[in-house]
Amino acid sequence: MAIFFLLVGLEIKREMVEGELSSFKKASLPIIAALGGVLAPAAIYFAFNQGTETAGGWGIPMATDIAFAIAIISMLGKKVPSSLKIFLSALAIVDDLMAILVIAIFYSNDIHYTYLMYAVGIFIFLLLLNKLGVKNLSAYLIPGIFIWYFVHHSGVHATIAGVLTAFAIPTTPDSIESPLEKLEHILVNPVNFVIMPIFALANTNIRLEAGMVSGLTTVLGLGIIAGLVLGKPFGITLFSWLAVKTRVGKMPKHASWMHIAGVGMLGGIGFTMSIFIALLSFSGKQLILSEAKFAILTASIISGILGYLWLSRTENNHKKLKISKIETNISLKNLPGDQNWEAIE
Numbered sequence: 193m194a195i196f197f198l199l200v201g202l203e204i205k206r207e208m209v210e211g212e213l214s215s216f217k218k219a220s221l222p223i224i225a226a227l228g229g230v231l232a233p234a235a236i237y238f239a240f241n242q243g244t245e246t247a248g249g250w251g252i253p254m255a256t257d258i259a260f261a262i263a264i265i266s267m268l269g270k271k272v273p274s275s276l277k278i279f280l281s282a283l284a285i286v287d288d289l290m291a292i293l294v295i296a297i298f299y300s301n302d303i304h305y306t307y308l309m310y311a312v313g314i315f316i317f318l319l320l321l322n323k324l325g326v327k328n329l330s331a332y333l334i335p336g337i338f339i340w341y342f343v344h345h346s347g348v349h350a351t352i353a354g355v356l357t358a359f360a361i362p363t364t365p366d367s368i369e370s371p372l373e374k375l376e377h378i379l380v381n382p383v384n385f386v387i388m389p390i391f392a393l394a395n396t397n398i399r400l401e402a403g404m405v406s407g408l409t410t411v412l413g414l415g416i417i418a419g420l421v422l423g424k425p426f427g428i429t430l431f432s433w434l435a436v437k438t439r440v441g442k443m444p445k446h447a448s449w450m451h452i453a454g455v456g457m458l459g460g461i462g463f464t465m466s467i468f469i470a471l472l473s474f475s476g477k478q479l480i481l482s483e484a485k486f487a488i489l490t491a492s493i494i495s496g497i498l499g500y501l502w503l504s505r506t507e508n509n510h511k512k513l514k515i516s517k518i519e520t521n522i523s524l525k526n527l528p529g530d531q532n533w534e535a536i537e
Contacts, residue, residue, distance in 0.1 A: 193391060193468065194340055197351045199383045200258075200288050201358025202376045210365040212282035221432060221441030222282035225452075228431025229283070229459050230254045230290050233423030240415035246480060249412070249473040251298065252488065253419025255291045255465030258284035259384060261458045264496050265503070272451065272503055275444035280455050283428070289355075291465055296352040299472040307346035311339045311353070318360035325362075327371045332361050349472070388464060407483035408490060416484060420466070420491035421498070425456030454503035460495030462488050 204213075213219040233253035241247045261284055265277055314335050321331055336357030343353040363372035407413050432452050435441030444451070470484040 193387075194350055194354045195379065196383050196387055196391070197292065197354035198336070198358050199354075199376065199379045200285075200292070201355035202361070202372055202379070204285050204289055204355070205359050205361070206363060206372060206376065207282060207285055209363050212278055213286070214365070217442065219282070219286075221435050221443070222279060223286050224435040224441055225279075225428045225432045226283050226286035226290060228427035228429075229256070229287060229424050229456065230294075230427070232427025232430070233419035236423040237415035237419040240411045240418065244411055245477075246412040246415070246474070246484075249415075249470060249484060251291070251294050251469045252466050252473060252484065253416055253423060253462060253491075254287075254294065255462050255469060256284045256287045256424070256459045257461045257463040257465055257492070258288060259388065260461045260463055260492070260496065261499075264458055264461070264500055265455075267500065268503055272454075273444065273446035276447050276451050276455060279444040279447070280458060283455065283459065287459070288465070291469070292351055292355055295349045295469065295472065299469065300349050301347040303347045304345065307342045308348060311342035311346060311356070314339050314342070315356050315360060318357070322360055322362045327362060329361070329371050329375055332357060332371075333375075336360075392464060392467075405486075408487055410483065412480065412483055413487040413490075416462075416466075416487040417491040417494070420460040420462050420488070421457075421494050424460035424495070425453055428456035428459050429453045448506070450506040451503065454499050454506055457495055457499035457502055460499070461492045462495075463492045466492070 207213040208219075211218075212222060234250045237253050238247065238250045241249065258281070262277070262281060265272060265280055318332055318335055318339075326332075336353070339357055340350055340353035343356075344350040358372070361372045361375060363370040369377075408417065429449070429452050432441070433449070436443055466488045467485055470481060470488065474481040474484060
């Protein structure tokens with residue numbers, strides 16, 4: 193997973209330098225939407241689980257599985273505006289960054305500051321290499337292994353090591369392939385087709401046991417399902433609306449509020465990241481962990497199906513509305529001037 197988070201860090205930095213997070217105007221809407229998509233699910237989960245032994249899993253419904261969410265919206269092809277896919281990608285990347293911070297701060301063990309200072313020192317050294325114009329990837333990846341080692345022993349979760357290493361690797365806003373983009377291209381297939389499937393197979397490991405289905409109606413199951421299926425679209429849509437109405441953010445081109453709600457539903461696909469946080473939350477509690485995994489899988493499937501159907505239906509409604517407007521315009525053009533006003537009335 194350290195390599196997975198290295199790739200996530202590369203994607204985040206690339207978006208910050210040359211993509212949808214490169215300016216405040218571009219980044220404001222996905223950042224604010226992602227914040228809503230983090231706070232609402234966590235609040236819903238905590239409302240269900242407050243005062244119970246599962247209260248510590250509040251981070252589980254915060255996460256979005258970027259790979260599955262993007263895969264589903266890609267299946268829709270031209271049925272959705274291309275700007276919506278960009279919005280979802282940027283939102284999911286910000287969501288990942290927030291999840292990484294939550295893991296590093298709230299799901300870490302006792303902090304050993306000596307090891308942490310060693311890691312920070314190496315990170316500063318990598319930033320210096322970047323400033324000096326060093327472009328050899330080995331000069332960043334080998335010290336990155338030491339960052340991982342020291343962060344792991346510091347008590348802070350080692351996922352942050354991959355992100356720190358990625359942030360130090362140089363990139364440019366132009367079309368010339370930078371060291372960061374070169375490494376991203378090297379990692380994307382091994383991560384998507386080897387590392388993530390291995391993680392999913394090894395850690396999902398859901399065995400149907402007596403009481404597991406009924407576990408969906410426990411406070412744990414309800415908190416996860418309600419958080420992902422309801423909290424994600426509610427938080428993303430509400431915060432997006434607030435951002436647009438206050439003119440802090442701007443709606444994606446050719447997108448409607450129905451589209452934003454559909455993106456929020458796809459944001460409820462937690463799967464990989466949610467399972468990862470569940471592993472950290474309920475380590476050593478096998479039955480609770482199994483129930484959490486089953487609830488995550490159920491919620492992710494529901495969110496994926498709802499998001500796909502919602503966006504498909506939204507596009508069909510838009511087509512009907514466009515056809516109706518065209519027919520109206522044609523009929524108005526064929527009327528004499530005075531009758532135009534009567535038709536409009």
